[in-house]
Structure formats: structure tokens, C-alpha cells
Amino acid sequence: MTKTKVDVIKNYVGGKWMKANCDRTAEVFNPATGEVIAHVPISSQKDVDIAVETASQAFQSWKEVAVPRRARILFKYQQLLVDNWNELAELITIENGKSVKEAYGEVQRGIECVEYAAGAPSLMMGSQLPSIATDLESGVYRYPIGVIGGITPFNFPMMVPAWMFPMAIVTGNTFVLKPSERTPLLANRLAELLEEAGLPEGVFNIVHGGHDVVNGLLDHKDVSAISFVGSQPVAEYVYKKGTSNLKRVQALAGAKNHSIVLKDADLENATTQIISAAFGSAGERCMACSVVAVEEEIADQFIEMLVNKANELKIGNGLNEDVFLGPVIREQHKHRTLQYIETGEKEGAKLIRDGREDADTKREGYFVGPTIFDHVTSEMKIWQDEIFAPVLAISRVGNLESAINLTNKSRFANGACLFTRDGGYVRTFREKIDAGMLGVNIGVPAPMAFFPFSGWKDSFYGDLHANGKDGLEFYTRKKVLTTRWV
């Protein structure tokens, strides 16, 4: 292991790569090998102040740039992302661990956010009513709001920042990104490509670090809005602190996503989709399937098919093309996951596939194999908590209604999926289930740039979701002009 002689990465402020004003750094690991691949600075309040001041100054001129000119930079950026697609995907795999195929898909989701934002000249249009009263007309005009702080998690180093900064900057705001300290490398590559696309200095900035940088952004009077994505406790904290400082805040939080499998479902499709949704990206997706409520009549058949498919998954370094299941993000997270498996056994759930065996055979890197519990109930911690690892809980239910009632007991409500061939069941599911993102006969109701994305209940704090028209609304404010032409 190379524990020394790896660089401390730099912050990106005002178009320059700057050494952080701090003595502390954290190690960045390749989770598939345990190797230290970089050190990330744990930047200070001073670094936040410099970045926000730079972004505030840049805002004064950037907001005046014609919208089509801002969009043209994103067109160039889109092409650069496409040209560097493979390299970006490999970098994601190296710092995050997910398979390179998953990483390739993540880059695609990010590129789509850029493509959507490049439509800003149409999206930002206002509207008029020429006769709101006699001789009186009114119109609405849309403007940026200032400096935006973006705080992102480790699990999607490209896609989650891309939910934020393309729309934020194309609408005329400037941006300070605080990437996850566990996956900071891809963000710097995104900045290099923005520079190559011709983005003016100071419009996009990066301050690396941990909670001090987050607090710095939340407290800074010149930060107008915060976009946060991460775990539930931090999302709640960010939302409360940011709004008490009178900022706009959208905070996307943790999850425990449920799939319901009915007896009329195509079980071949259902098991393939659920395997991918539960164990893809090592279960470290906010849309991962972590609980299945399956109708009792088909439960044995469903479970047998599921376990057979789980046994076939290739575990290893995600850079190897045939690998499906990579490592979890850190050694500590691996141990937390193993503890949850013990907890599940103690709680009385039936362990039908034990991922600890794969963990034992792979000592390099932070691997846990696909783990499946049967007979899980809502009283168990493995049903309630977000484990964020390749651990799947199965509960047996009598019918759709009891499956929906069970699912709605969860404090989280990010996503939910239904497997059925019956349109009537789909309607009941859509109307009765608590969740922001729904899927039918798919495993992951994935975020798409063009639609709003978020959960309900403790999976989201705020009102305007990420992406789609909600993203546009979040990063802009409006003026209404009423005119009498007499």
C-alpha cells in the first residue's frame, strides 16, 4: 500500500487551483484495493470565505451574460464530457468502487443534466398577459438568485453534483461545491473540463473538506441557497440550519426503498431487476432496493430464483469488466454492514444468503457479498434502518394492501416499486404508496434530468425537488412587471 507520496488535492477557486488554508487532510482510498490514492484537504472557514467572496464577485458579471451565451458553454461542456466518458467512468470506479459499467451509466445521467440545462433560453422564458385589466398588462421575468452552495455524498461523485451546478450556473448563479471527502477526485476533473469549455473564472468553485466547510456555507451571509444530498441526519441538520439562516434549502436525504412483488408478476423479470437494484453499486444507491414485500403464495419460488441469481454475481474490483459487485466505500462501512447482518440474525430474521462468506475470502478492499434475509418484520432494525450496503430484507405479505400498509410504516419514502401485470394494482399502488419516485416492473426508479427527483417523509427536506422544472425554480426567482401604456 502506498501510504505516502500521494498528492494533497487542491481547491478550485476563481479559476485557480489553490492549496487549502489548513493543516488537516484525510486519506482518499481506492475501496477495491485499500490503497491510498490521494489526500483531501479538510479546508477551513477561511477557504470558504475566499471561495464565496470570489463567487459573489463573479456573480455580478455572470448574471449579465446573455442566457444563450451561458448555454453555449454548456453545449461545449457536454461535448467534453462525452469525449472523456470512459476516463470519467474509470475515475468514479477508482474512488467509489462501483463497477465501471455502473459508472458509465452515472456519467450518462450527469451528461443528461447538462443537456437539460443547456435548454436554459427556453426554460428561463417568462410569460405575459397583455390585458390583465383595462389598459394594463403584466409579465413575469426570471432571474438567478446569487451564490449557491452544493454539498454532495460519496455514492454518485458525478451525477449528484450534476443535478445542481449545470442548472445553477446556466441560469446565472455562481456555485461553490463541497464534494464528499471520500470521493473528491472526480469533482476536480469536472472543474478542469468546465474551464476547458470556457466557463469564466469564479463561476464554479470547489472547496474540499468536511463539516466545517458545510457549516461555513450554511452560515455565510452571501450564500443564497444550499442544495444538499446525503444521509438523513445531516440533511435534517442542513435544512434546519440553512433555513434558520434564511437561505433556500433543498436537502435530499437517506432511504429504505421497498419493492412489492405480486403473484401475477413476471418473476424472471422481477428477480433480475431486484438483484440489480439491491446489489448494484454494492447497495450504495439512494434508490437501492432494500426491502421486498412478496406475496406469500409465490415467496418460496421468488426467493429460490433470487438466491440463484445472487450466487452468480461476480464480486471484485469494478475496473474488471465482468465484475458486478464492487466494494463498499470504507472498511468502517464494511464493519457496520457486518454488524447489521449479526443484528438481523439476533432479531430472528432467517439469513438465506450470507455475504460475510464473500467478505472473508476477499481481504483486500472492503467487500461484502450479496446478503438476503427472509421473514423480516417491521419491528426489526434491518427493516427500519438504511444499511446502504448489499443487504436485502424480504417480508412475506398476504396481498397488495398489506404490502402497501407495511411499506408506508417506514419513516423513509424515497422510492417504491411494484411488480405486477395488473393495471388496477398499479393504480392502487400509485394512489396509496408513500414515496416520491415510483417504478412498475423496474427495480430502480432512477432520477432523470428532465423530471423532478426526490423522496417524501424523512427522505427529503424542502419543497422544490432536484432536476426538471423544480431545479429551474429552485435556482431562480421571479419579478412581475405590471404596466399601463397610457
Ligand code: NAD
Ligand atoms: P453523508 O451525509 O455522510 O455526507 C454527505 C455530505 O455531508 C458530505 O459532503 C459530507 O462531507 C457532509 N457531512 C457529513 N457529515 C456532516 C456533518 N455532521 N455536518 C455537516 N456536513 C456533514 O452522506 P454519504 O455517506 O456521503 O452518502 C450516503 C447517503 O446519502 C445515504 O444516506 C444516501 O441515501 C444518501 N443519498 C441520498 C440521495 C437522494 O437523492 N435522496 C442521493 C444520494 C445519496
